[in-house]
Structure formats: C-alpha cells, structure tokens
Amino acid sequence: FFERGKKRFSNMNFLSSFASRRLTKARYFASATPRLASAVPQGTELRTDFGASSSTTPRLPIPSLSSTLSRYLLSIQPHLSASELERESEIATSFLDGEVGKRLHASLSGRDADCALSGGYPFSYIESYWDDMYMCGRWSLPVNSNPFYMLNDGVHADEKGFEKAASLTKRLVQWGFDLRANGLQDDGGCMKPYPLMMGTGRIPMRGRDELRSGSKAGHVVVLRGGRAYKVTVVGPHGVRDARAVERAFEEIAGRPVEGGGGFPGWGTALGRDEWAELRDELGNKESFRAIDEAQFVICLDDEQSMTEDEESVAMLQQADNRWYDKHQLVRLGNGKLGFNWEHSFSDGMIWNRCIEDCEAGSDEGAEGECEIEEIGWELDAQQMEKLGRAGEKVKEELCACENRHLNFQDFGKAEFKTWKVSPDAAVQMSYQLAFHGIHGSMPPVYESCATRNFHRGRTETIRTCTNESKAFVDAFNCASSDDFKREAFLKACGKHVEVAKEAKMGQGVDRIFLALEKEAEREGVDVELFKSDVYLSSKSWKLSTSNVSHPSLSRFGFGPVVGDGYGLGYLIGNDGFSVNVTNFKGGGTDGKAMRQGIGDSVRKIKSIF
DSSP: OHHHHHOOOSOGGGTHHHHHHHTOOOOSTTOSSOOOOOOSSTTOOOOOOOOTHHHHSOOOOOOOHHHHHHHHHHHHGGGOOHHHHHHHHHHHHHHHHSHHHHHHHHHHHHHHHHHHHHTOSOSSTTHHHHHHHHHHOOSOSBTTTBOEEEEOTTTSBOSSTTHHHHHHHHHHHHHHHHHHHHOOOOOSSOOTTGGGSSSOEEEOOSSSOEEEOOOOOOEEEEEETTEEEEEEOEETTEEBOHHHHHHHHHHHHTSOOOOSOOOGGGGGGSOHHHHHHHHHHHOOHHHHHHHHTSSOEEEEOOOOOOOHHHHHHHHHHOOTTOOTTSOEEEEOTTSBEEEEOOOSSOOHHHHHHHHHHHHTSOSOOBOSOOEEEEEOOOOOHHHHHHHHHHHHHHHHHHTTEEEEEEEEOSOOHHHHHHTTSOHHHHHHHHHHHHHHHHHSSOOOEEEEEEOTTSTTOOEEEEEOOOHHHHHHHHHHTTTOOHHHHHHHHHHHHHHHHHHHHHHHTTOOSHHHHHHHHHHHHHHTOOOHHHHOHHHHHHTSOSEEEEEOOOTTEEEEEOOOSSTTOEEEEEEEOSSOEEEEEEEETTSSOOHHHHHHHHHHHHHHHHTTO
16 A cells, blocks of 8 residues: 555656645635626626625634544545554554644644634635645646536537537626626525636746736637637627627638647646746737636637547647636537636536526627737747747647546436435445456545535545445455345445535545645644655545536546546436546556446446345
C-alpha cells in the first residue's frame, strides 16, 4: 500500500489538480465580494442579493479533531494490515492528545470566528486555502482542472447549421444579464457563486493567477479554425434574438481558416507560469482584453466524423480552437454541444442550474444584427515561433490522457431502487469491484460531495472505500452464496450513504486536514501525521469520481488526479448510466479494461437479486 501510494507518473503537469481539484477547486481569488457590472443595456441597477439563502445559509462548521481522526482511521482500515493500522493509530492519537494538534485546531477555529464576526473574506475556514489551491496551482488547465459536459443530443444538437448553438448562446447571455439585474429564484443552497458564471476570466500570473469578473461587455468570442472573433450580441435594447446569433455563426463559418500561423489559445493549455510569461511576451493587450472580458467563448469545430471516445477527447483536451481560461461552449463538427468550463469558481451543481434555466428561456430578443469583428494578432517571427513550439508541446502532452466512454443502457436507477439501495452507492460499488478485478487491491476513492447548504460552500470528499465495501468485494471474489454477497453489498451501500451524509454536512476528513496542514505550515511546525506514508497514500486517489446526474446531460468527464489512477465522471439515468473513464498512458492503468469492468461488475451485482 505504501509503495503504491508513493508512485508518481513522470509527467507532473497532469497529476496534481483533480486531486487538488477533488480536494476541489478555488473560489473567488482574494476578493470578498465578486465585482459585478451589467452587460448592456447600461444603467440597470445590479442586484447582489441572489436569494434569501445567500444570507441565511450557515457558516461551514469546523469538525472536531476527535471526530475527524476517528473518520480518518476508519477510512484507512481497508488498506492496512493490523500492525500498520496500530502504528498509524498511535500517530493519530499523539496528534489528538498532544499540544500541537490542539493548538492548530484552536488557531484555525479562532481565525474563523474572527472572520465570522467581521463578515469578511474568507467566509469559511477552508475558503482561502481552496482559492490558493486553484490560483497558485501551476499545472495546466485541460485534463488537470477544467471538466466537460456534453448536452443531451435530443435537445441540444445541430443536425446541420448552428441553430441550437446560437439558441444556447443567446439564452446564456440573457441568463447572465437577467441574474445580474433581477437575481435568481432561491434554490435552497448558497446563491453567491452565480454572478461569476458569465463575464469572468482567469488571468495567468506568475505564482498566482487572478480572476477578473463583472465584465460590462456585451460580446462573446467565437473561435474557428485558428481565428478569433468578437461578436457583439447585446445592443441598446437588449440581447439579440437567436436567429441573429445564428446568422453571425454562419458568416464566421464561411470565412477562411488560419493558414498555419500561431494561435495564442495554445498558451491557455500550458502550465500557468509558462503561459503567464508567454502571454506577457506576446503583447497584443487589446486582443487579450477582448477575450478576457467576453461573456464566454464559443468554439465552432469542423471535424464531423467522430467516435464517442474522440468526442470526449475533443471536449476535455483538444489543443486547437480552445481557450481554457474561459468557460467554453463547444459545438463539435458533428453538431453536438457541450461545455468545457473553468473550474476555479464554478461547480457542477451551479452549471446544472444554469443549463436548466436556459432550457426554459426564450430565443426571442432585440431586433438587429450582431456585430462581428475579427480579433487580430500582431506577432513577429520570434513570437510566432514561440507560439508554434507551445502548440507542439501542448498537443504532445494532452495526448498522454486517454478517454473512454461507457454508455451503459442495460438498466439504471429504476433497477437499483428495486434493490433498496442508493443508485449512487450501487454504481460506486461497481467501480471498486472493477478496480480490484484489474489491479488486485482496494483503491483510495474520492467522490465529490456538494456543500452548498453552507455559505459559500463548495465540496467535501466522500471517502468511498470502507471496511464494508472491502467486505463486499471480498465476498464477490470468493465462493460465497448469493445471500452472503447480497448482504455484503447492502451493508456496503448503507455505509456509503452514511459517509456521504456526513460529508454533505461538512463532516469529512480532507477539508479539515488540508486546513490544519496549512496552519502547521503557517506556524512552521512539522506534524508526523501529515508526513506519514499512510496518510499520503490515503489521499492518492486511484479513483477520482463525481456524479452530476441531470436529464440535460449525456456525458461528464475530467482527468485522473494521479498517474496510476482513473477519473470517473458519471451520470445516472432511470434506464442506464454514463461513465467517462480517463487514465494516463504509461501509468499502469487500463481504461479499456476499466470501462468493461464497470459494466461487468454491475451486471454481476444484478445477478444476486
């Protein structure tokens, strides 16, 4: 277990983030309040009270040290021998009973209480550390940070032309304008993240990136064939209708593509320090400003013949025709639509609400045509050469991640419910059974859990691998009766629900441990627990998983967080489920076998009912 946890894939650009990401994401960089401004029409008073729950949701609680250590020790038991567990328990007990652990916890609690009294940033004990994790992370954004959504083909796909892409563009811009002007209907969770959804861009800086939000601009940026276009979609009387946006897309599609010159968008797929340096060297500040201030970016691709796996690659990690510093609406060449979204300030549940609202929106809008202006780049030969090298580098690096899509249609949520278990738990158990079948061991598993019921809450980790899930896997790997296997499965699913409920209430392991690690760094204190091989291995997430089930979505994906692990983004429907499987080449993983193994495992489980 220790040695497996110490493994690291050689290409470090790909490794840190979704583990960091699943220690999940950053929030509003170092500003307590998002900077809001209206897209035209101007003069509209903007609202910042986006529902009663924005002010009434409670502050994220700080778990006690004793309960955290108890949950931690339970979570590592499936991976350890009796002697290894005894040694780690001694280390944990020393931290609990010793002066250092108590002092660090008290220091964290005291600072959080002071911030609560002042009403200022950070708005939870973890928020500033979470923001730093994203903004200071120097890894590249595609694969490592930005996830993707693919939308339901039956609702959001163009058989020909750009009608659906234009409709969604119009509705997204309108949604952003409306929420800033009028607020949103309260959905019971913290509403503070919504203002950043439109008009926000991530700016590469040496050491720490920035978010710039609240753009007053009434334009989007359209990318096609190595060229970028500023398309003004908001006029003096409001957002143009969808047909006007469609005509703009058609005009752009009819223009010639770039003939092999440098494309600055390649830089957005570099490591952040490298991109910050290159962007400074390129100059062209007004061109960059036009993209930074756009409401979002639309990518019009040309490749028409694609397999499902190739679609996932295009959505997650394509180098050409992308701008990863912004939210991107991607129209694949086959007409399918999806999003690649910048993750430092947005999470899946926020995106689900946004898409749902847009589906209920209207294509009607202000009369008139959208203005189209190509964004030009004045680049000398040296700058072009540097861009070319950047393009070659990112294309080579992005090829290291493999994508495979499982579209399982044998059965889904309706069948799982007849088993009297949580559908999410059933799918999670199939992941562990599949992993064990391939690798012969139990994996540390990360499942993301939303904590939007708390003020500015983001996520907590569900440590899904438990003693009960190990017993379930063991039962299926020996000559047990169906009754024995079924009992083990039901207990594992029940434990999964219990751990998930604790995480949803902010009672996890990983957020509080991250904060305490940062407290120790602040004080210059070495903590044996945080340096132990067991602890480090326990958060080397061989399976990084997230469930964002929604009827508007057909696929969800992101990269692995360790070189010898898998990323599993999934959606559970009534009659089936979708899993996008990612893994790195050369890391000892097998994405094809994992995809097959998940389907086989869930069928094996069904056979005992």
